[in-house]
Amino acid sequence: MKQAPKSDEHWLARPRTIRQLWIVFIAILVLTVLAQVFIKVKGYFGVDGWFGFGAAFGFLCCAAMVVLAKALGPFLKRDDRYYDD
Amino acid sequence: MIESNLPALQVVLPLVAAPLCVLLRRGSLAWLVTWSATWATAAISIAILLRVLDAGTISYTFGGWEPPWGIEYRVDIVNAFVLVLVSVIGAIIVPYARRSVGAEIRSEQHYLFWAAYLLCLTGLLGVAITGDAFNVFVFLEISSLATYILIACGQDRRALVASYQYLIMGTIGATFIVIGIGLLYLMTGTLNLADMAQRLSTMPLHRPQLAALAFLTVGISLKLALFPLHLWLPNAYAYAPSVSTAFLSATATKVAVYLLLRFSYSVFGQSHVIENISVEAVILALSVAAIFTASLVAIFQDDVKRMFAYSSVAQIGYITLGISLANQNGLTGGIVHMFNHAVAKGAIFMLLGCVALQIGQPLMAQMAGLAKRMPMTAAGLVVGGLSLIGVPGTVGFISKWYLVVAAIEKGWWWLAALVLISSMLAAIYVWRLIEVCYFREPSPELEAAGEAPLSMLIPAWVLVIGCIYFGLDATMTAGTAASAAQSLLEATR
Amino acid sequence: MTEWTSPALILLAAAILIGLTRGHLRSAVILVAPLLTLWAIWQVPDGVVGTVRFLDYAIEPVEGSPLRRLFATIFSIMAFTGGLFAFRHARWYELSAAFAYASGAVGVCFAGDLITLFLFWELMALFSTVIVWCGGTPAARKAGIRYAMMHLLGGVILKVGIEGVVVHTGSIDIQPLLATNFDTWMILVGILINAAAPPVSAWLADAYPESSPTGSVFLSAFTTKTAVLALILLFPGEPVLIGVGLYMVMYGIIYALLENDARRILAYSIVNQVGFMVCAVGIGTQMALNGAAAHAFAHIIYKALLFMSAGVVVYRTGKNKCSDLGGLFRTMPLTTICGIVGALSISSFPLTSGFVTKTLISQAAIDQGLVVVYFLLAAASAGVFLHAGIKFPWFVFFQKDSGLRPKDAPWNMAAAMVLFSALCILMGAFPEAFYRLLPYPVDYHAYSPGKVLFYLQLLLFSGLAFFVMLPWLKRTPTISLDTDWLYRVALKKAFSVLADLLGSAQERAQRSVQKLLQTALARIQRHHGPEGVLARTWPTGSMVLWVAIMLASYLILYYLL
Structure with a gap:
């Protein structure tokens, strides 16, 4: 990582702000799951009405996709000058 | 008067204009003559097409000799279409050609070029319009001979070789066609295409008919550059002057295609030959x-x-x-x-x-x-x-x-x-x-x-x-x- | 103006005028013509407006219906905003091509018969190729020819299908079909090629990122969405499409995750989004077709918005690789915000256009009881947030500081982006007004609390997954192999191998033939040149030989018969 000397002056790039953002983000995450206590999520096919299903499904699907992409990487990735001959 | 003689004028006009170009001997005058003749020819062909669309097939006889004895010009929708195509393209090219010919051909040859151009047009129109088999051959030769000149005018020395090759091939093609026509004449005793078709339809199958068809097909295929008899074409087109290439590519092969249509459908269409092969x-x-x-x-x-x-x-x-x-x-x-x-x-x-x-x-x-x-x-x-x-x-x-x-x-x-x-x-x-x-x-x-x-x-x-x-x-x-x-x-x- | 004049002709005339005018007049043409088209589109009544004879058919250049007007509307809005975005920066011929391209798209919308459809279809192929070439780099030139060949192939397949249908049914009308015989399969395949369906999805990500920063904005909008429209018109409820759509959805996500080029990420996500629409057409209920049309409408807006933000970045920095970019939010706040609005919309975040349209498709899957489809679409929605919703803005505008300090967007580009950002949010906030434009009546409420909560969970936890697994997503300066490898590498290799083989075989054959002929025809064969057999300038003798062979074979043939 090459850091331009001035970059840290921007408030969004300060480590403290980033820490605060993470806290806010996690708080929102927890809230969205807890909200299911008060708001009924209609389950069309059974499982999707379970508590926190959306959260778990979203996280796991994305994790699976990232892992799949990572696994395919060695087979599919080539240097970006691959076709340039 | 003019209207009833349109089919004759179609061919006669460029035919007369060609020697006029030679007599004038001035490039620009010859161009002017060509210009007027081709545009008039184009107008005539359109008039003929309109008449054919309106009233059906036109038959025109020369000198009052009724077909099949005299020469007949016979225009139906097929050749009216070809006539328009050839003469309109021929006319559009002429105004274009002044500068191009000026740059690519030596000025003392200009009037000769225009004469050849007109003769070529005459030949092509003649092939398309005539209803007489021997006439087809004659006009084909007129157009071919003129074509050799049009190609040989090219600046590139290879144009001469290309023209020479085309001359050999074209001559062979023409010979085959005349052999085919001759065989047909022997079989049917007539040179009028319509008459020939009618007689062929009532005749039993004879070998000479087959031979005639073979000679005609190969001869015409040569003229229209059907693969693998196309070998003369690339060089001829490549090294001929631009005007010649534009004119020939648009018209000459198309007239040969017309001949193929005419012989295989109109002449042999009802004969027993076509049924068998x-x-x-x-x-x-x-x-x-x-x-x-x-x-x-x-x-x-x-x-x-x-x-x-x-x-x-x-x-x-x-x-x-x-x-x-x-x-x-x-x-x-x-x-x-x-x-x-x-x-x-x-x-x-x-x-x-x-x-x-x-x-x-x-x-x-x-x-x-x-x-x-x-x-x-x-x-x-x-x-x-x-x-x-x-x-x-x-x-x-x-x-x-x-x-x-x-x-x-x-x-x-x-x-x-x-x-x-x-x-x-x-x-x-x-x-x-x-x-x-x-x-x-x-x-x-x-x-x-x-x-x-x-x-x-x-x-x-x-x-x-x-x-x-x-x-x-x-x-x-x-x-x-x-x-x-x-x-x-x-x-x- | 005669009654059957297609609104497409206004854009086509504008394309010509752009070439003829200069300065402010040209700018005026660019900005006014799409609005005029939009007006004309809403003058088209339902049903066939008039017929024209073409060949032996009575063709119907203009046929109106709510669906057709909907697509034409968004295409003309796109032409306007794209023109606004590009008119000060793109070269005139790119703009001219873009307008001709847009006119093709509008023409397809109103095509009442297969022949008109095909005419405008090819118009699009032609001018979109020109736009790819306007990228101006050698890579763009090569990508352009691959693009042209792919669309020519698609056109050929489509044409075989159309002519087959015309010959066998005698009808050129556009009406719902099913892929049951050769003709209809050919039409389906021809359309799917334009929709970037597998196995040829690669053409899209190959070509679009090579175009200019302005060109890619136009390219993103028209080709694939007209294909969706054609599918809605011709193949509603064709079951094959469900599988094809789901594959496209997943393909787009995986390839976008692997990708480094910012605009190529967006290109893959077009395939992904079109997958949603294709899948919806496959479901084929009124709800699903509404969803496909609505999603296409919304998609054009937010995808163009994303391409605009990426385009501004490329225009200002000259860089397009994520590994070279980052930290641009400092000096490009507006572009960043607009990019984020586009990213949220594509991820179907509540209160954005994507949410109110994509959930229509999910609802259609629910109504039909398609469990697997529903869950895969939900997973894909999460994946969209992952690859386009966060990955794109994060790597371009945030992540590490690349040290680049470019200026923000020029005013016209900014205006175009703000306009589309506003549309994204307005559509998301007031879906009922938009639903009224859809082809079928809508009895659906996007914002039930449970649904909103479900999507918030789904998306926010996808975001969590992104940041948790960030090290695995580190950008590498690579491209990813795709089926285009077959024609970019394998075919070339096969050709050279084949050429070698043929060369030696030909040599051998020639030698033996020559030996045979040498005795008899030594003279004739003497002048063989070094080129291929058929390209050579043949000596007169061998031409004559051919004539003799022809004549002999004819005579023999006739004799035998």
């Missing part, structure tokens, strides 16, 4: 071979005129393919492609003439960056190229539509697929040209060049716009072609 299968195979091999060869050419000459061989393949399909849509496709290809190729060769005016023989490398220096020329070439590919909105689309419909009607999917795949080959050679013209820096030859003069651009663009206009409104062209196809099919049983 299938010329179609052979021509079909050769047409497909022509389309593919010639397109492939065109891809690898570096001389742009030669490239489009090979492309002509391929495009003639589409025409003969339509003829060999021998159903309504196939024939319509073949006939309309005679017109469409004439317009597109005429435009392309005329524009290449514009290029030649500025930089000499147009080679791929020298045409680099053409779009920057000669934008109108380059744009016209693109439109012409798109027509060859058969992009919708251009004339090529119309022809291929009919051909594919005809193939599908016969249940020949493979043929439909081949026709369409072949357009991708055309796309490749057209693309090569586009890439060179649009994506390269101007070549040293083009660096100082500017756009071609308007006197050349306007006639060329008339044809370019024709490529688009007749691609969008095909009622006139495809409609006429369809009735021509119908009349040909009606003549067979």
